[in-house]
Amino acid sequence: MSRRTLWSAAIILVIIPATIWAGIYLLNDRRYYFVSLLIILYTMIPFALIFERRKPQARELIAIAVMASLAVAGRAAFFMLPQFKPVTAIVIIAGVSLGAEAGFLVGALAGFVSNFFFGQGPWTPWQMFCFGLIGFLAGLIFRRRDKLPTRSVLCVFGGLATLVIYGGIINFGSHLMFSPQFSWEILATVYISGFWFDLVHAAATVFFLLVLARPMLEKLERVKTKYGLIQEKS
Amino acid sequence: MAIYRIRELSFSFPEQGAPALAHIDLNIMTGEFLTLCGRSGSGKSTLLRQLKPVLTPHGRREGEILYAGEPLASVDARRQAAEIGFVQQSADNSVVTDKVWHELAFGLESLGIDQQTIRLRVAEMASFFGIQHWFHAAVSELSGGQRQLLQLASVMAMQPSVLILDEPTSQLDPIAALDFLGTLARINRELGTTIILTEHRLEEVLPITDRLVVMEHGRIVADGAPLKAAEELRRLQHPMFRAMPxxxxxxxxxxxxxxxxxxxxxxxxxxxxxxxxxxxxxxxxxxxxxxxxxxxxxxxxxxxxxxxxxVVAKQALVPALRFRDVWFRYEKHGADVLKRLSFDVQPGQLYAILGGNGAGKSTTLSLAAGLLRPYRGQVRVEGRDPAKVRPKELFHGGLAVLPQQPQTLFVQKTVALELTDMLRDSKLDEQARQDRIQEVIAFAELEDLLDQHPYDLSGGEQQRAALAKVLLLEPKILLLDEPTKGLDAFFKEKLADLLRRLQAKGVTVVLVSHDIEFCASYADRCALCFDGAMIAEGAVREFFAGSSFYTTAANRIARDLWxxxxxxxxxxxxxxxxxxx
Amino acid sequence: MRDHFSSSHPLIQAIYFVAVLIFSMLFMHPVFQLLALTAAAAYVLLLKGRRAVRFLLLGMVPLLLLAAVLNPAFNHAGVTILFYLRSGNPVTLESLLYGVAAACTFVTVIIWFSCLHVVMTSDKWVYLLGRILPALSLLLTMSLRFVPRYVEQAKRISAAQRCIGRDVTQGNWLVRARNGMTILSILTTWALENAMETADSMKARGYGLPGRTSFSLFRWGTRDSRLLLTLLLLLGIVGLGAAAGENTIRFFPSILYPDITWRSMTVYTAYGLLCSLPLLLNGWEEWRWRSTVSAS
Structure with missing residues (x-):
């Protein structure tokens, strides 16, 4: 069993239930928010620790930093279409090209760094988690290194991921931030009011992937072969 | 004592026939200031990278390199990192962190040095290089010259015994370049650090150089004190002699x-x-x-x-480019960047606008291209206001701009695709497109580069590819922003040749530049931009005869006589x- | 105005913000909420001046009202019925007050974050992360360097593209989007290719050698020790108070909160001091400065 599996097992079997238990018995009104926030932080910890433990090489660091920064700065290229944000698409591309772990880091870093420029808030951990998860899943699903995924498959994944994962989690998070008690009614309202926004976001991601996925993946492949960017890990 | 002993060194890149380096024999002495020159692709950079093992590219190598008496490969990695300092061409790319103080400490952190010592070393470097005033600044706020100085300082903080620099001033303006070279001379003189440098600005660097090594096709063709090496080049009637002071x-x-x-x-x-x-x-x-x-x-x-x-005969015609009392500022309450700027460029001229940083040169270019609009005064391109003409019209068969970074134009995987992409919205039929493309390929001499990735080309080749791209728009007026930046003497000549041929076809060429020698050699008219206005303007000879400092080295030598x-x-x-x- | 709390050690600032954020989210008791909200608003005013006034009046007040209305619309628990909605559901005093409390929490947290954004500048994050997760800290500082650089390059590319007739500011959204994609694509190639030189520069300066240390300009001083002691003392009192239930309030079915006693007063005072620690520090430094200047 790899170290990541051990960590995940420990977290899923011990720490998360303990947190939920503690939340229910020690906190009254805010338990939903705190418990969910802590769980989100827990899921990020193994990535951070494994990354540190591995002592990543310069090129690997650079690749992650470049992709995360591109995701943030990509907004500047679309200053004339403000509702079009390429972040999710770039995170997916990074996950596909650099692997699941790097995909998670690119997503989480992009979420964190973009809030340095647009303002930190209680939403920061949620965003980091969502982007990270999307990058991670992209890396897991499109694992085969010998063949790049087709555009249509990527687009379907991108659209669903944005709508279900990002929209789903962020809306859930904002409900818990806004109102302390969990209520299905409020959750439904939040989802309905946010639906169009999420749909535009998903459409933008699909559009970006449709146009950008191929050239960007090729560019990444080029630097990977030209500079031996990330050695194949067995 | 020799810090490097290079014996019979040959090196070739994978899948390439000709070796990049062939039978190099070189001893570099401790404390020496060695300048390595040669045209692009002569193997200078490849040789430099052989001297720093972590940067050595993959390939086949023969011969040996001794560092301070030991085989270089067996020198401890920590010692290599600390003692062999390497400064790259682009400071923009080599600065890693976002704060000046952090960048200074970066190498020391890698060496695992404790807080107290790092604090001392960083402070020493900041004082030696005069960085105190921007010590807390973010790297993004620095000028190009400051960034290059930062790169140098952050390498020097590790107290290297040899400093290797790969064309460190090629992206700098002349003043910043002189500052930088002055600092190098000071490091060499006051700290005794050995310096190995590749450089195009021989006029400025040879006076501080102990030894000049000239390379050609991966071999050393001349080696010795600068005057001796120059004499050798002359004897060989070598083309590199044209790059001498x-x-x-x-x-x-x-x-x-x-x-x-x-x-x-x-x-x-x-x-x-x-x-x-x-x-x-x-x-x-x-x-x-x-x-x-x-x-x-x-x-x-x-x-x-x-x-x-x-030109006098043509005076009656509409000028290709006309600025009349142009005032411009970027922000409402900001300072004026251009102040009553006026000049005319007649059709078919090669017009050069000179001036230092922040004089308003680039702003002038942006105004001419209609990217910016003056708040007072007139800008006219063939009698039309560029900011009001639709970009599609203005930039097709009218005005073209070759940006300072050719890379801002490259989208595709190969040079050939770049050219095809340029005509994607054109109404021409397939045959006409092909003809046009073949024409510019022949013009810009891109035949051998068509299948290459634009980023695999050298600086001068990238520029030719970019030029070919904009020429597909069939401009009547071509604007160039710092076209000679980072080019060696041969690429400059090639560029001049292309510009001449364009002129012969009736194209008006306007360039802004720091490069006095280039403008003096090839322009018809020159203008000096200072503090947002044209201070002096005239035909090349009268322009340079009128100024005493802002002129070519040859003119400064002979100006009292002629x-x-x-x-x-x-x-x-x-x-x-x-x-x- | 210059903020003196910003010049204390980042660890102090981190402890302070974590504490006030958690407490602000946890404590629904009106006295605690009022203390936190006032301190947060005062601190943001001190940090941002006139900009903060706009932020508070135009951003936070409407948000407060919205959040306050939202709860009673969905929550119908409580015994004191005020009136009935058209749908037949009752609006109760308890749910209204609960809504106000929830809104207050939310707004206070947002204001704290806006203070945090000013005080905890990026270099402090890099420093704090560098202590525990050096590789991630390096990733952060690299991204902070790359983002402004890429934004600048995107502008340059956009200008260059405009000059070959590919304008992103004109045309329908499809044309714009396509040209935007071109910019992003050019930017990507440029970023990736140039980044390899950055990697070389890291390697050339010994990155990857074992035993890397983490340097920072921040130094722990006597003032930081005093601040830490004060912080821990106040945290202890508030923590004990919370354990004793001084901070709790029951909203449903009817409102119930602990009586005001000398013990509760102590906890209130401690919480008030904790929240306004930066303000007090600024006052103290101001007084010190004045007395130094007048003494000389």
């Missing part, structure tokens, strides 16, 4: 038997001595000399073909006329 070339062209001068100062002394030797120079006072040169310059001016002669002698060839011709008279 003006004083050396004038001396060689005249065929003097006196000691070869290297700097402008020595050149001035030598010229007088030479003319005295030939017993033709007026041996009177400086006053007298000045007066006589005045008369000479008049005769010379009368003899020279007046470059304005053709004011209008701008290029090395001018001075040589005058000398020969004087001595044969």
């Amino acid at each position: 003006s004083a050396v070339r004038i001396h060689a062209g005249v065929g003097s038997k006196l000691v070869t001068p290297l700097t402008v100062r020595d050149g001035r002394g030598w010229l007088l001595a030479h003319l005295a030797e030939e017993q033709v120079a007026p041996a009177g006072s400086g006053q007298h000399e000045g007066a006589s040169s005045q008369t000479r310059s008049e005769t010379a001016a009368a003899r020279d073909v007046n470059p304005d002669a053709g 004011r209008e002698a701008v290029s090395v060839e001018d001075v040589i011709r005058h000398c020969q006329e004087e001595t044969t008279r």
Whole structure:
């Protein structure tokens, strides 16, 4: 069993239930928010620790930093279409090209760094988690290194991921931030009011992937072969 | 003692026939200031990278390199990192962190040095390089020169015993480049650090160099003290001789038997001595000399073909580019960047706008391209306001801009695709498109580069590819922003040749540049931009005859005798006329 | 105005913000909420001046009202019925007050974050992360360097593209989007290719050698020790108070909160001091400065 599996097992079997238990018995009104926030932080910890433990090489660091920064700065290229944000698409591309772990880091870093420029808030951990998860899943699903995924498959994944994962989690998070008690009614309202926004976001991601996925993946492949960017890990 | 001993070193890249380095033998002594020169692709950078193992590219290598007596490969990694400092061409790319102080500490952190020592070393470096004032700044706020200085300082913080620099000033303006080279000389002199440098600015760097090594096709063709190496190049009639300082070339062209001068100062002394030797120079006072040169310059001016002669006839036409009392500022309450800027460019001219950083040169270009609009005054491109013409119209068959970074134009995987992409919205049929593309390929000499990735090309080749791209728009006016930045002497000549040929086709060329030598050699008219206005403007000769500091090295050497002698060839011709008279 | 709390050690700032954020989210008791909200608003005013006034009036007040209305619309628990909605559901005093409390929490947290954004500048994050997760800290500082650089390059590319007739500011959204994609694509190539030189520069300066240390300009001083002691003392009192239930309030079915006693007063005072620690520090430094200047 790899170290990541051990960590995940420990977290899923011990720490998360303990947190939920503690939340229910020690906190009254805010338990939903705190418990969910802590769980989100827990899921990020193994990535951070494994990354540190591995002592990543310069090129690997650079690749992650470049992709995360591109995701943030990509907004500047679309200053004339403000509702079009390429972040999710770039995170997916990074996950596909650099692997699941790097995909998670690119997503989480992009979420964190973009809030340095647009303002930190209680939403920061949620965003980091969502982007990270999307990058991670992209890396897991499109694992085969010998063949790049087709555009249509990527687009379907991108659209669903944005709508279900990002929209789903962020809306859930904002409900818990806004109102302390969990209520299905409020959750439904939040989802309905946010639906169009999420749909535009998903459409933008699909559009970006449709146009950008191929050239960007090729560019990444080029630097990977030209500079031996990330050695194949067995 | 030799810090590096290189024996029979050969190196070839994978899947490439010709070796990049062939049988290099070189001993580099401790404390030496060694300059390595050669045209792009001669193997200079490849050789430098052999001296720093972590940067050595993959490939086949023969021969051996000893560092301080030990085989380089067996030197401990920590020692290599600390003792062999490497400074890259682009400071923008090499700065890793976002704060100046953090960048200074980066290498020391890698070496695992404790807080207290890092604090001391960082403070020392900041004081040595005069960085205290921007010590807390973010890297994004720095100027190009400051960033390059930061890169140097952050390498020096590790206290290297040898400093290797790969064209460190090629992205800097002349003033920042001089500052940088001055700092290098100081490091060499005050700290005794060995310096190995590749550089195109030989005029500035040779006076501080102990030893010049010239490379060609992966081999060393000349090696020795700068004057000795130059002499060797002359003997071989090597093309690199054209890159030598003006004083050396004038001396060689005249065929003097006196000691070869290297700097402008020595050149001035030598010229007088030479003319005295030939017993033709007026041996009177400086006053007298000045007066006589005045008369000479008049005769010379009368003899020279007046470059304005053709233009006067065209004066009645609509100017290709006209600025009339243009005022501009970026922010409502900001300072004016352009203040009553006026100039005209006549059709078919090669017009150069010179000036330092922040003088308003680039802003002028943006206004001409209609990217910005003046708040007062007129900008006219062939009589039309560029900001009001739809970009599609303005930039097709009208105006074209070659940006300072050719890379801002590259989208595709190969040069050929780049060219095809340019015509994607064109209404031409397939055959006409192909013809047009073939035409620019031939014009810009891209035949051998078509299948390459644009980023695999050298700086000069990238620029030619970018130029070919914009030429597909069939411009009547071509604007170029710093076109000679980072180019070696040969690529500059090639560029000049292309511009000449465009001119012959009737294209008006306007360029903004720091490069005095280039403008002096190839422009029809020059203008000096300072503090948002044109301070001086005129045909090349009269322009440079009028300024005393802002002029070519050849002119500074000979200006007391022949004011209008701008290029090395001018001075040589005058000398020969004087001595044969 | 210059903020003196910003010049204390980042660890102090981190402890302070974590504490006030958690407490602000946990404590629904009106006295605690009022203390936190006032301190947060005062601190943001001190940090941002006039900009903060706009932020508070135009951003936070409407948000407060919205959040306050939202709860009673969905929550119908409580015994004191005020009136009935058209749908037949009652609006109760308890749910209204609960809504106000929830809104207050939310707004206070947002204001704290806006203070945090000013005080905890990026270099402090890099420093704090560098202590525990050096590789991630390096990733952060690299991204902070790359983002402004890429934004600048995107502008340059956009200008260059405009000059070959590909304008992103004109045309329908499809054309714009396509040209935007071109810019992003050019930017990507440029970023990736140039980044390899950055990697070289890291390697050339020994990155990857074992035993890397983490340097920072921040130094722990006597003032930081005093601040830490004060912080821990106040945290202890508030923590004990919370354990004793001083901070709790019951909203449903009817409102119930602990009586005001000397013990509760102590906890209130401690919480008030904790929240306004930066303000007090600024006052103290101001007084010190004045007395130094007048003494000389």
